[in-house]
Amino acid sequence: MTMNYMMxxxxxxxxxxxxxxxxxxxxxxxxxxxxxxxxxWKIWTENRQTKRIGGVHLFNDRDAALRFRDKHLARxxxxxxxxxxxxxxxxxxxxxxxxxxxx
Amino acid sequence: MTMNYMMxxxxxxxxxxxxxxxxxxxxxxxxxxxxxxxxxWKIWTENRQTKRIGGVHLFNDRDAALRFRDKHLARxxxxxxxxxxxxxxxxxxxxxxxxxxxx
Numbered sequence: 001m002t003m004n005y006m007m008x009x010x011x012x013x014x015x016x017x018x019x020x021x022x023x024x025x026x027x028x029x030x031x032x033x034x035x036x037x038x039x040x041w042k043i044w045t046e047n048r049q050t051k052r053i054g055g056v057h058l059f060n061d062r063d064a065a066l067r068f069r070d071k072h073l074a075r076x077x078x079x080x081x082x083x084x085x086x087x088x089x090x091x092x093x094x095x096x097x098x099x100x101x102x103x
Numbered sequence: 104m105t106m107n108y109m110m111x112x113x114x115x116x117x118x119x120x121x122x123x124x125x126x127x128x129x130x131x132x133x134x135x136x137x138x139x140x141x142x143x144w145k146i147w148t149e150n151r152q153t154k155r156i157g158g159v160h161l162f163n164d165r166d167a168a169l170r171f172r173d174k175h176l177a178r179x180x181x182x183x184x185x186x187x188x189x190x191x192x193x194x195x196x197x198x199x200x201x202x203x204x205x206x
Contacts, residue, residue: 007148007159009112011190023197030201042202043161045110045192052190056110056159058146085188087114087155089148094126098133099145102205 005040005091005103006065011054012076012084018048038064040103054085058103108143108194108206109168114157115179115187121151141167143206157188161206 017025026044033042038061046053059065065088076084096103120128129147136145141164149156162168168191179187199206 007146009114009148009157009159011112011188019195020197023195026198027201030198034202039202041204042199043110043204043206044195044198044202045112046195047190047192050190052192054112054190054192056112085114087150087153087157089150089155089157092122092126092147092149094123095129095133095147096145098130099137099142099147101144101146103146
């Protein structure tokens with residue numbers, strides 16, 4: 001059976017904290033996100049040179065990916081964050097298998 | 104030892120082909136990309152509703168991620184593709200481990 005994987009990518013400007021400090025500040029959020037229905041995994045991304053952070057999320061359910069996107073867009077907007085890049089995609093499994101994707 | 108993982112995200116407008124047709128058209132490119140030094144894996148992403156495609160790439164080497172970004176930005180520009188979103192990040196390993204990241 002081929003799973004219908006979905007990818008959600010977030011990216012937005014951010015002023016810190018970074019690294020271990022960000023990990024401490026966001027540990028509760030990460031624990032909450034880890035329980036989201038349909039989420040296979042999330043990789044947390046940060047770039048203190050360009051002052052951007054984001055996340056790459058794999059879901060095994062299309063509706064769950066869209067619900068997660070809308071929920072977290074609302075959360076980020078409430079925090080006053082602007083210029084939020086948020087894209088949802090299907091995964092092209094044939095090409096991803098050639099490039100060793102962990103799916 | 105903690106590996107210094109880097110993430111590269113591409114996203115850009117695109118008119119097709121999609122799905123299996125895209126996989127056939129890009130199979131050679133995927134095989135070439137699979138041999139790139141420092142690339143751990145790439146997940147290929149597509150959204151035929153929004154007409155965007157992209158890729159999520161994990162590297163184990165910062166310089167390799169930047170070289171790959173520049174090489175493929177040049178390739179996409181030569182193909183006439185515009186409005187290319189290309190961001191490089193460090194991976195926040197502590198948060199990513201909480202959300203089951205395959206790293």
